[in-house]
Amino acid sequence: MTEVNPSAVRSAVRSATLPIGLPAMLPTPMRIKRRMRDTPDTFTIVLDVPQPPFVLEAGQFNMLYAFGVGEVPISISGVSKNGGELVHTIRDVGTVTHALSLLRKDGVVGVRGPYGRGWPLEAARGKDVILAAGGIGLAPLRPAIRHVLDHREEYGRVVILYGARTPQDMLYLPEIQKWRGRLDTKMSVTVDRASRKWLGNVGVITQLVAASRVDPDETIAMVCGPEIMMHYMQIHLAKLGLPNDQIYVSMERNMKCAIGRCGHCQYGGDFICKDGPVFTFDEIADRFRVRAL
Protein backbone atom coordinates (compact mmCIF):
# COMPACT_ATOMS: atom_id res chain seq x y z
CA MET A 1 0.00 0.00 0.00
CA THR A 2 1.34 3.45 -0.83
CA GLU A 3 1.89 5.50 2.27
CA VAL A 4 0.31 8.92 2.32
CA ASN A 5 2.60 11.64 3.53
CA PRO A 6 0.42 13.86 5.75
CA SER A 7 2.45 16.99 5.14
CA ALA A 8 2.17 16.50 1.35
CA VAL A 9 -1.61 16.27 1.73
CA ARG A 10 -1.59 19.39 3.91
CA SER A 11 0.44 21.15 1.26
CA ALA A 12 -1.83 20.05 -1.61
CA VAL A 13 -4.94 21.19 0.26
CA ARG A 14 -3.37 24.58 0.91
CA SER A 15 -2.36 24.92 -2.78
CA ALA A 16 -5.86 24.18 -3.92
CA THR A 17 -7.14 27.11 -1.91
CA LEU A 18 -4.50 29.55 -3.11
CA PRO A 19 -5.70 32.25 -5.48
CA ILE A 20 -3.89 31.75 -8.77
CA GLY A 21 -3.96 33.86 -11.82
CA LEU A 22 -2.09 36.57 -13.57
CA PRO A 23 -1.80 39.04 -10.67
CA ALA A 24 -0.05 36.44 -8.52
CA MET A 25 2.65 36.04 -11.19
CA LEU A 26 2.85 39.66 -12.30
CA PRO A 27 5.62 41.73 -10.71
CA THR A 28 4.92 45.28 -9.58
CA PRO A 29 7.66 47.67 -10.71
CA MET A 30 9.18 49.47 -7.73
CA ARG A 31 11.74 52.26 -7.81
CA ILE A 32 14.94 52.11 -5.77
CA LYS A 33 14.83 55.07 -3.36
CA ARG A 34 18.16 54.35 -1.69
CA ARG A 35 20.94 51.86 -2.03
CA MET A 36 23.62 51.10 0.57
CA ARG A 37 26.66 48.83 0.52
CA ASP A 38 26.76 46.73 3.70
CA THR A 39 29.84 44.57 3.14
CA PRO A 40 32.09 43.94 0.11
CA ASP A 41 29.55 41.48 -1.38
CA THR A 42 26.27 42.57 0.23
CA PHE A 43 24.05 45.58 -0.42
CA THR A 44 20.67 46.90 0.73
CA ILE A 45 18.00 48.48 -1.44
CA VAL A 46 15.06 50.53 -0.18
CA LEU A 47 12.11 50.32 -2.57
CA ASP A 48 9.34 52.86 -2.99
CA VAL A 49 6.01 51.02 -2.62
CA PRO A 50 3.59 52.51 -5.21
CA GLN A 51 0.42 51.69 -3.26
CA PRO A 52 1.25 51.59 0.44
CA PRO A 53 0.92 50.05 2.88
CA PHE A 54 2.88 46.93 2.06
CA VAL A 55 1.58 44.46 4.67
CA LEU A 56 3.69 41.50 5.62
CA GLU A 57 4.62 38.99 8.31
CA ALA A 58 8.17 39.10 9.65
CA GLY A 59 10.10 36.31 7.90
CA GLN A 60 8.24 36.46 4.58
CA PHE A 61 10.02 36.97 1.26
CA ASN A 62 9.44 38.66 -2.10
CA MET A 63 10.38 37.51 -5.58
CA LEU A 64 12.62 40.25 -6.97
CA TYR A 65 12.87 40.52 -10.73
CA ALA A 66 15.93 42.01 -12.40
CA PHE A 67 14.26 42.86 -15.71
CA GLY A 68 15.59 40.85 -18.60
CA VAL A 69 17.68 38.64 -16.33
CA GLY A 70 15.54 36.71 -13.89
CA GLU A 71 13.76 36.45 -10.60
CA VAL A 72 15.02 35.38 -7.14
CA PRO A 73 13.47 34.97 -3.70
CA ILE A 74 14.79 37.56 -1.23
CA SER A 75 13.57 37.98 2.33
CA ILE A 76 12.07 41.24 3.44
CA SER A 77 14.55 42.73 5.87
CA GLY A 78 12.48 45.76 6.78
CA VAL A 79 9.46 47.88 6.02
CA SER A 80 8.88 51.50 7.03
CA LYS A 81 6.23 52.27 9.69
CA ASN A 82 3.73 53.51 7.07
CA GLY A 83 4.39 50.54 4.79
CA GLY A 84 5.67 52.83 2.03
CA GLU A 85 9.27 51.61 1.93
CA LEU A 86 10.41 48.05 1.54
CA VAL A 87 13.93 46.94 2.44
CA HIS A 88 15.89 44.03 0.96
CA THR A 89 19.46 43.05 1.78
CA ILE A 90 21.07 41.01 -0.97
CA ARG A 91 24.31 39.12 -1.34
CA ASP A 92 25.80 39.10 -4.81
CA VAL A 93 26.33 35.37 -5.44
CA GLY A 94 25.25 34.77 -9.04
CA THR A 95 23.45 35.92 -12.18
CA VAL A 96 20.33 37.59 -10.81
CA THR A 97 21.73 38.91 -7.54
CA HIS A 98 24.62 40.38 -9.52
CA ALA A 99 22.21 42.08 -11.94
CA LEU A 100 20.36 43.51 -8.92
CA SER A 101 23.68 44.72 -7.49
CA LEU A 102 24.26 46.83 -10.61
CA LEU A 103 21.06 48.82 -10.11
CA ARG A 104 21.39 52.25 -8.54
CA LYS A 105 19.03 54.89 -7.11
CA ASP A 106 15.92 55.26 -9.35
CA GLY A 107 16.58 51.87 -10.94
CA VAL A 108 13.47 49.66 -11.15
CA VAL A 109 12.94 46.20 -9.70
CA GLY A 110 9.93 43.93 -10.27
CA VAL A 111 8.40 42.74 -7.00
CA ARG A 112 5.99 39.87 -6.29
CA GLY A 113 4.96 39.01 -2.77
CA PRO A 114 4.97 38.83 0.15
CA TYR A 115 5.04 35.04 0.28
CA GLY A 116 5.47 32.30 2.81
CA ARG A 117 5.02 31.57 6.48
CA GLY A 118 6.96 33.90 8.78
CA TRP A 119 8.41 33.81 12.28
CA PRO A 120 6.19 32.67 15.19
CA LEU A 121 5.87 36.06 16.89
CA GLU A 122 2.39 35.26 18.18
CA ALA A 123 3.38 31.87 19.60
CA ALA A 124 6.41 33.47 21.28
CA ARG A 125 4.35 36.05 23.19
CA GLY A 126 4.79 35.71 26.95
CA LYS A 127 7.83 33.49 26.47
CA ASP A 128 11.59 33.89 26.53
CA VAL A 129 12.95 34.36 23.02
CA ILE A 130 16.30 33.52 21.46
CA LEU A 131 16.85 35.19 18.08
CA ALA A 132 20.02 33.82 16.47
CA ALA A 133 21.40 34.85 13.10
CA GLY A 134 24.51 33.89 11.18
CA GLY A 135 25.94 35.95 8.32
CA ILE A 136 23.30 37.30 5.96
CA GLY A 137 20.71 35.41 8.05
CA LEU A 138 20.32 38.63 10.04
CA ALA A 139 18.37 40.11 7.11
CA PRO A 140 15.38 37.72 7.29
CA LEU A 141 15.44 37.79 11.10
CA ARG A 142 15.64 41.58 11.49
CA PRO A 143 11.87 42.23 11.16
CA ALA A 144 11.26 39.68 13.94
CA ILE A 145 13.94 41.30 16.15
CA ARG A 146 12.44 44.73 15.52
CA HIS A 147 8.95 43.45 16.35
CA VAL A 148 10.06 41.84 19.61
CA LEU A 149 11.98 44.96 20.68
CA ASP A 150 9.10 47.27 19.69
CA HIS A 151 6.72 45.13 21.79
CA ARG A 152 9.27 44.30 24.47
CA GLU A 153 6.73 44.09 27.31
CA GLU A 154 4.95 41.20 25.56
CA TYR A 155 7.98 38.89 25.78
CA GLY A 156 10.05 37.39 28.59
CA ARG A 157 13.83 37.38 28.43
CA VAL A 158 15.15 38.31 25.01
CA VAL A 159 18.52 37.05 23.79
CA ILE A 160 19.90 38.09 20.40
CA LEU A 161 22.92 36.22 19.05
CA TYR A 162 24.76 37.16 15.88
CA GLY A 163 27.74 35.46 14.29
CA ALA A 164 29.68 36.71 11.28
CA ARG A 165 32.88 35.72 9.57
CA THR A 166 34.81 38.89 10.43
CA PRO A 167 33.87 42.29 11.91
CA GLN A 168 33.84 43.67 8.33
CA ASP A 169 31.15 41.14 7.35
CA MET A 170 28.66 42.30 9.98
CA LEU A 171 25.39 43.78 8.74
CA TYR A 172 23.44 46.74 10.16
CA LEU A 173 26.17 47.89 12.57
CA PRO A 174 24.44 51.09 13.80
CA GLU A 175 21.28 49.12 14.58
CA ILE A 176 23.27 46.37 16.33
CA GLN A 177 24.87 49.05 18.53
CA LYS A 178 21.38 50.21 19.53
CA TRP A 179 20.26 46.67 20.36
CA ARG A 180 23.42 46.12 22.41
CA GLY A 181 22.73 49.30 24.35
CA ARG A 182 19.31 48.12 25.58
CA LEU A 183 19.14 47.13 29.23
CA ASP A 184 16.15 44.82 28.69
CA THR A 185 17.84 42.64 26.06
CA LYS A 186 20.97 40.53 25.98
CA MET A 187 22.77 40.80 22.68
CA SER A 188 25.99 38.94 21.94
CA VAL A 189 28.01 39.15 18.78
CA THR A 190 30.87 36.93 17.73
CA VAL A 191 33.14 36.62 14.72
CA ASP A 192 35.22 33.72 13.45
CA ARG A 193 38.36 35.77 12.96
CA ALA A 194 39.45 39.26 13.85
CA SER A 195 42.40 41.58 14.07
CA ARG A 196 43.57 43.13 17.34
CA LYS A 197 41.34 46.14 16.78
CA TRP A 198 38.25 44.04 17.52
CA LEU A 199 37.45 43.94 21.22
CA GLY A 200 34.45 41.62 21.09
CA ASN A 201 33.95 37.84 21.08
CA VAL A 202 35.88 35.61 18.72
CA GLY A 203 34.57 32.08 18.33
CA VAL A 204 31.58 30.27 16.91
CA ILE A 205 28.03 31.44 17.53
CA THR A 206 27.11 28.14 19.19
CA GLN A 207 29.43 29.01 22.09
CA LEU A 208 27.14 31.93 22.95
CA VAL A 209 24.12 29.68 23.44
CA ALA A 210 25.12 28.25 26.82
CA ALA A 211 25.18 31.73 28.39
CA SER A 212 21.55 32.43 27.39
CA ARG A 213 19.77 32.50 30.74
CA VAL A 214 16.34 31.39 29.52
CA ASP A 215 13.72 28.99 30.80
CA PRO A 216 13.99 26.15 28.24
CA ASP A 217 10.38 25.00 28.79
CA GLU A 218 9.11 28.48 28.00
CA THR A 219 11.44 29.58 25.23
CA ILE A 220 11.05 29.95 21.49
CA ALA A 221 14.22 30.07 19.41
CA MET A 222 14.26 31.60 15.92
CA VAL A 223 17.39 30.72 13.99
CA CYS A 224 18.41 32.00 10.58
CA GLY A 225 21.61 31.42 8.66
CA PRO A 226 23.32 28.87 6.47
CA GLU A 227 22.06 25.30 7.04
CA ILE A 228 25.32 24.20 8.62
CA MET A 229 25.00 26.96 11.20
CA MET A 230 21.35 26.09 11.94
CA HIS A 231 22.39 22.45 12.30
CA TYR A 232 24.94 23.26 15.03
CA MET A 233 22.61 25.75 16.69
CA GLN A 234 19.93 23.07 17.01
CA ILE A 235 22.45 20.78 18.74
CA HIS A 236 23.39 23.48 21.25
CA LEU A 237 19.80 24.64 21.81
CA ALA A 238 18.85 21.02 22.49
CA LYS A 239 21.69 20.89 25.06
CA LEU A 240 20.12 23.94 26.68
CA GLY A 241 16.90 21.90 26.95
CA LEU A 242 14.86 23.25 24.03
CA PRO A 243 12.74 20.64 22.24
CA ASN A 244 12.65 20.70 18.43
CA ASP A 245 9.12 22.08 18.28
CA GLN A 246 10.33 25.26 20.01
CA ILE A 247 13.17 25.81 17.55
CA TYR A 248 12.24 27.61 14.31
CA VAL A 249 14.54 27.78 11.29
CA SER A 250 14.22 29.47 7.89
CA MET A 251 14.98 27.24 4.91
CA GLU A 252 16.18 28.17 1.41
CA ARG A 253 15.76 26.36 -1.89
CA ASN A 254 15.63 27.51 -5.50
CA MET A 255 12.24 28.90 -6.43
CA LYS A 256 10.26 29.71 -9.54
CA CYS A 257 6.54 30.38 -8.91
CA ALA A 258 6.70 31.05 -5.14
CA ILE A 259 3.02 30.18 -4.82
CA GLY A 260 3.12 26.41 -4.44
CA ARG A 261 2.47 25.50 -8.10
CA CYS A 262 5.68 24.53 -9.86
CA GLY A 263 7.34 22.25 -7.31
CA HIS A 264 10.79 23.81 -7.69
CA CYS A 265 11.15 24.36 -3.98
CA GLN A 266 9.84 20.97 -2.90
CA TYR A 267 11.45 19.82 0.33
CA GLY A 268 10.20 16.37 1.24
CA GLY A 269 6.45 16.73 1.55
CA ASP A 270 6.52 20.52 1.80
CA PHE A 271 6.92 23.41 -0.56
CA ILE A 272 9.27 25.91 1.02
CA CYS A 273 7.63 28.86 -0.73
CA LYS A 274 4.31 28.38 0.99
CA ASP A 275 4.66 25.86 3.84
CA GLY A 276 7.84 27.69 4.87
CA PRO A 277 10.33 29.25 4.61
CA VAL A 278 10.01 29.15 8.42
CA PHE A 279 9.53 25.67 9.88
CA THR A 280 9.84 24.23 13.35
CA PHE A 281 12.86 21.97 13.49
CA ASP A 282 10.47 19.23 14.43
CA GLU A 283 8.68 19.52 11.06
CA ILE A 284 11.85 19.04 9.03
CA ALA A 285 14.14 17.02 11.32
CA ASP A 286 13.68 13.87 9.17
CA ARG A 287 15.07 15.58 6.06
CA PHE A 288 17.31 18.30 7.46
CA ARG A 289 20.77 18.01 5.94
CA VAL A 290 19.82 14.88 4.00
CA ARG A 291 22.02 14.98 0.91
CA ALA A 292 20.34 15.81 -2.41
CA LEU A 293 17.19 17.09 -0.72
Next chain:
Amino acid sequence: MKTLSIKDLLGRTDFARGMSADDIEFLSGCASFARFSRGEFMMLAGDPCDHFYLIREGKAAVEVESGNQVSVIYAPSPGDIVGWSWTMPPSVCRYDVRVMDSVSAIDFDARCVLRKCEEDNRFGYHVYKRILEVVIERLMATRVQMLDMYS
Protein backbone atom coordinates in the same frame (compact mmCIF):
# COMPACT_ATOMS: atom_id res chain seq x y z
CA MET B 1 30.42 40.30 53.49
CA LYS B 2 32.19 36.95 53.49
CA THR B 3 34.90 36.59 50.86
CA LEU B 4 34.78 33.24 49.12
CA SER B 5 37.83 31.03 49.25
CA ILE B 6 39.36 29.54 46.10
CA LYS B 7 37.91 26.18 47.09
CA ASP B 8 34.38 27.64 47.34
CA LEU B 9 34.71 29.50 44.06
CA LEU B 10 36.14 26.50 42.27
CA GLY B 11 33.32 24.34 43.56
CA ARG B 12 30.83 26.60 41.75
CA THR B 13 32.48 26.37 38.35
CA ASP B 14 31.51 24.09 35.45
CA PHE B 15 35.11 22.91 35.41
CA ALA B 16 34.78 21.33 38.87
CA ARG B 17 31.20 20.12 38.45
CA GLY B 18 30.95 16.52 39.68
CA MET B 19 34.31 16.57 41.48
CA SER B 20 34.27 15.48 45.12
CA ALA B 21 34.81 18.09 47.82
CA ASP B 22 38.11 16.42 48.70
CA ASP B 23 39.36 16.59 45.11
CA ILE B 24 38.35 20.25 44.85
CA GLU B 25 40.27 20.95 48.05
CA PHE B 26 43.29 19.02 46.72
CA LEU B 27 43.21 20.99 43.45
CA SER B 28 42.75 24.31 45.28
CA GLY B 29 46.06 23.64 46.99
CA CYS B 30 47.72 24.42 43.63
CA ALA B 31 45.63 27.55 42.92
CA SER B 32 45.79 31.24 43.72
CA PHE B 33 44.00 34.37 42.52
CA ALA B 34 45.48 36.35 39.65
CA ARG B 35 44.68 39.66 37.98
CA PHE B 36 45.85 40.89 34.61
CA SER B 37 45.38 44.34 33.16
CA ARG B 38 44.41 45.22 29.64
CA GLY B 39 47.26 44.68 27.17
CA GLU B 40 49.17 42.32 29.49
CA PHE B 41 50.06 38.85 28.22
CA MET B 42 48.81 35.88 30.25
CA MET B 43 50.89 33.54 28.09
CA LEU B 44 53.52 33.90 25.39
CA ALA B 45 54.09 31.36 22.63
CA GLY B 46 57.32 29.46 23.24
CA ASP B 47 57.39 30.04 27.01
CA PRO B 48 57.14 27.07 29.38
CA CYS B 49 53.45 26.34 30.00
CA ASP B 50 53.59 26.06 33.78
CA HIS B 51 50.32 27.82 34.61
CA PHE B 52 46.77 27.58 33.45
CA TYR B 53 43.85 29.82 34.27
CA LEU B 54 40.13 29.67 34.84
CA ILE B 55 38.76 33.08 33.87
CA ARG B 56 36.32 34.58 36.39
CA GLU B 57 35.91 38.05 34.90
CA GLY B 58 37.09 39.89 31.81
CA LYS B 59 38.17 38.74 28.40
CA ALA B 60 41.39 37.64 26.73
CA ALA B 61 42.45 36.99 23.14
CA VAL B 62 44.26 33.92 21.86
CA GLU B 63 46.46 35.31 19.11
CA VAL B 64 48.46 33.90 16.25
CA GLU B 65 51.08 35.89 14.42
CA SER B 66 51.60 35.18 10.76
CA GLY B 67 53.80 37.43 8.68
CA ASN B 68 53.37 40.83 10.25
CA GLN B 69 49.70 40.30 10.97
CA VAL B 70 48.22 39.25 14.30
CA SER B 71 44.90 37.37 14.18
CA VAL B 72 42.63 36.69 17.13
CA ILE B 73 41.37 33.11 16.83
CA TYR B 74 39.46 32.81 20.08
CA ALA B 75 38.43 35.12 22.89
CA PRO B 76 38.21 33.27 26.22
CA SER B 77 35.66 34.76 28.61
CA PRO B 78 34.34 33.93 32.11
CA GLY B 79 34.16 30.18 32.73
CA ASP B 80 36.81 29.38 30.11
CA ILE B 81 40.03 27.52 30.84
CA VAL B 82 43.11 29.10 29.27
CA GLY B 83 46.11 26.86 28.65
CA TRP B 84 46.34 23.12 28.33
CA SER B 85 49.78 22.56 26.81
CA TRP B 86 51.07 21.77 30.33
CA THR B 87 49.28 18.39 30.15
CA MET B 88 51.85 16.84 27.77
CA PRO B 89 55.58 17.30 27.31
CA PRO B 90 57.25 19.51 26.18
CA SER B 91 54.71 21.70 28.05
CA VAL B 92 55.40 24.76 25.95
CA CYS B 93 52.77 27.48 25.31
CA ARG B 94 51.56 27.42 21.70
CA TYR B 95 49.85 30.81 21.44
CA ASP B 96 50.03 34.31 22.86
CA VAL B 97 47.17 35.13 25.17
CA ARG B 98 46.63 38.87 25.54
CA VAL B 99 44.19 40.56 27.92
CA MET B 100 41.41 42.52 26.19
CA ASP B 101 39.37 43.48 29.30
CA SER B 102 41.04 43.26 32.73
CA VAL B 103 40.96 39.62 33.72
CA SER B 104 40.55 38.14 37.15
CA ALA B 105 41.23 34.42 37.18
CA ILE B 106 42.01 31.38 39.26
CA ASP B 107 45.66 30.70 38.53
CA PHE B 108 46.75 27.05 38.70
CA ASP B 109 50.36 26.11 39.17
CA ALA B 110 50.52 23.42 36.47
CA ARG B 111 53.61 21.71 37.91
CA CYS B 112 51.87 21.35 41.27
CA VAL B 113 48.72 19.94 39.57
CA LEU B 114 50.84 17.52 37.51
CA ARG B 115 52.67 16.33 40.61
CA LYS B 116 49.37 15.66 42.38
CA CYS B 117 48.02 13.84 39.30
CA GLU B 118 51.11 11.58 39.35
CA GLU B 119 50.78 10.96 43.08
CA ASP B 120 47.08 10.21 43.00
CA ASN B 121 46.06 8.74 39.63
CA ARG B 122 42.36 8.69 40.52
CA PHE B 123 42.51 12.46 41.11
CA GLY B 124 44.62 12.78 37.96
CA TYR B 125 41.95 10.96 35.94
CA HIS B 126 39.32 13.49 37.06
CA VAL B 127 41.54 16.46 36.23
CA TYR B 128 42.55 15.10 32.79
CA LYS B 129 38.94 14.17 32.00
CA ARG B 130 37.94 17.79 32.55
CA ILE B 131 40.82 19.14 30.51
CA LEU B 132 39.90 16.70 27.73
CA GLU B 133 36.34 18.07 27.79
CA VAL B 134 37.75 21.57 27.29
CA VAL B 135 39.97 20.33 24.44
CA ILE B 136 37.08 18.54 22.72
CA GLU B 137 34.86 21.60 23.02
CA ARG B 138 37.60 23.78 21.49
CA LEU B 139 38.36 21.25 18.75
CA MET B 140 34.70 21.07 17.74
CA ALA B 141 34.42 24.86 17.74
CA THR B 142 37.59 25.15 15.65
CA ARG B 143 36.26 22.64 13.13
CA VAL B 144 33.05 24.62 12.79
CA GLN B 145 35.09 27.84 12.45
CA MET B 146 37.12 26.17 9.67
CA LEU B 147 33.93 25.34 7.76
CA ASP B 148 33.62 29.06 7.12
CA MET B 149 29.92 28.52 7.62
CA TYR B 150 28.71 32.03 6.82
CA SER B 151 30.25 32.06 3.33
